[in-house]
Amino acid sequence: MNLPSKVLEDVVHSFSQLPGIGQKSALRLVLHLLRMQPQQVERFGDALLRLHKELKYCKNCHNIAADEICEICCDEKRDRKLICVVEDIRDVIALENTGQYKGLYHVLGGLISPMDGVGPSQLTIDSLTTKIGNGDIEEMVVALSTTMEGDTTLFYLYKKIKQFDIKVSTLARGVAIGGELEYADEITLGRSILNRVPYENQLVK
């Protein structure tokens, strides 16, 4: 796209580097910015300048945090023997929203993906094995996407961890609650019949 202004080109270019935003959508966003108050756009730019400088990661779980150690890791009520391995902060937010998980987290910061040039050394896997090697953890729940990258990462973690005497589990896969059987894909449906659950387990006792 041929744009008549250098600064316009710069902003459109920056937006179009983001996933799912092409040149046309980028221009639409920038035209919206131009109709906003200049102060609002300045706050936006200023926040971006501060992003990499001011953002802190929890030294324990590598989640984004306000302090050196995040709130979850500080929480004395949490089960310190249970650790859930996730890709990024979005998964932490999603799992926290369920209210069902009371252990700690470990944020990998990505998935192993040779296609995108992401190897194990770019993730926080070393810090995870050190933590598990210290011997305080009894179970590791791997909560990654069931994509090629997720499964590769799960297998890599399993190989690294199996020397230690801890339980490794993954999230249950099956038909979604509220979902209709006829719309479930065959792999999910097949897995859900293999891993069927006794009805008694689901009764409120």
Place this chain on the structure above:
Amino acid sequence: MNLPSKVLEDVVHSFSQLPGIGQKSALRLVLHLLRMQPQQVERFGDALLRLHKELKYCKNCHNIAADEICEICCDEKRDRKLICVVEDIRDVIALENTGQYKGLYHVLGGLISPMDGVGPSQLTIDSLTTKIGNGDIEEMVVALSTTMEGDTTLFYLYKKIKQFDIKVSTLARGVAIGGELEYADEITLGRSILNRVPYENQLVK
């Protein structure tokens, strides 16, 4: 959404003010920024800071320009008696890409929309009537969307302009080229049968 970091919250909030981007998409974009080089994100922030300060508008047509007067308005080969009224720079780019229009433009900078609090005074309508009042223009093509706002703006312009002795036209509406009749909506199809074009006009002479 509860985020653990102030700067993260600021950037997510800024992104989620853009059209079509909610809190979840905003967080996805910010996590992508975190995996980019810090210098790239800084260039993004810097470009946003410069946006409102450095952007220039053509004094003649109000399009975004590199100088005081844009390239199109400077072009001596263009028909200065023909002016095309559009909403923003995207429409100028789209019309220029057709290669079919040789007149000048006038960029309104928006459409009249009482719902969004945009009145005629926020658009460049005064400058348009002054230009037409000077008497050099013979035809004004109004190329606005056929939405409520577009039609309101067209009617307002027509009332303002009709005191001057110039031709006012709009874009032809009809079935798209390559489009199938059965998928065209009734209003478009109805308009295209009313405004049917003699086949002779379409023959290459």
